[in-house]
Amino acid sequence: MDALGSILVLADRASEAQAAVRKASVMARHFKASIELFTCDTDHAWAIDDPSPTARAAISTCLAGTERYLDALRGSVAGNDLQITTRAACANSMEEGINSRIRALHPDLVIKTLMAVSDTTPMPPRAREMQLMRGCAVPLLVTRGRSWRPSTKFAAAIELDGHDPELIATLIESVQFLAQGCGGEYSLIRGGSVDEVQNFVEQNQIDVLAIGGPKAGSWRGPEPSTTERLLSVLECDVLIVPAL
Numbered sequence: 001m002d003a004l005g006s007i008l009v010l011a012d013r014a015s016e017a018q019a020a021v022r023k024a025s026v027m028a029r030h031f032k033a034s035i036e037l038f039t040c041d042t043d044h045a046w047a048i049d050d051p052s053p054t055a056r057a058a059i060s061t062c063l064a065g066t067e068r069y070l071d072a073l074r075g076s077v078a079g080n081d082l083q084i085t086t087r088a089a090c091a092n093s094m095e096e097g098i099n100s101r102i103r104a105l106h107p108d109l110v111i112k113t114l115m116a117v118s119d120t121t122p123m124p125p126r127a128r129e130m131q132l133m134r135g136c137a138v139p140l141l142v143t144r145g146r147s148w149r150p151s152t153k154f155a156a157a158i159e160l161d162g163h164d165p166e167l168i169a170t171l172i173e174s175v176q177f178l179a180q181g182c183g184g185e186y187s188l189i190r191g192g193s194v195d196e197v198q199n200f201v202e203q204n205q206i207d208v209l210a211i212g213g214p215k216a217g218s219w220r221g222p223e224p225s226t227t228e229r230l231l232s233v234l235e236c237d238v239l240i241v242p243a244l
Contacts, residue, residue: 001139001170002173003108004108007024007036007108007109008038009021009038009112010111018076025082036084037073040090040094041063041089042097048090070088099137109139110136112141139240141239142238151185152184152185152207153185153208154179155189157171157197157210158171158189160212207237208236209236210240212243213243
């Protein structure tokens, strides 16, 4: 990750999207990036291929309601110094809708809120969220909504799952780039276990942890993936950098 000119916020109504919008606003101001707030409806998938007036009306009504929701989210951002647009879509699945929008927009970063049980208890990612993390072709920041410190602390876990040299280099480049742009600092975590990474994050009060995403075809076994286990215990934000 060496550029940040466009941010896509996945504004799912069920995931406390304002937390993702706040993080996007912070990063957009640091990097002078544009923001798009995007929501994909799947409840009306039945009507997508139905040309009847009833189906067309159902989709139009749904999208109009979603646009009002996105406009309200946009209005919650203080100041008028940011370029924020909105986009609503209807698709057969969340994955299809999100991936289609990513291909069309080519954002440098995607941001999504990951819900918590409480302020001190992370909630394991849901199946839909794990599916997004597997398939997202650009860096994905999942946030719990915690505010970052004025001098934001970034860290990269570079020895999880035996990452290849190219991905390690990308992780290091990403935290260097973000720390410089945000006026923060960065660290490299060389421990290869979830416990080692968690201990480092907690002891050093890390705000954003960068980890490598899975390669195609991985995460299919019955055991939780390293990413899933980390997201189940960490309270900080996590930047998932895709493996190319």
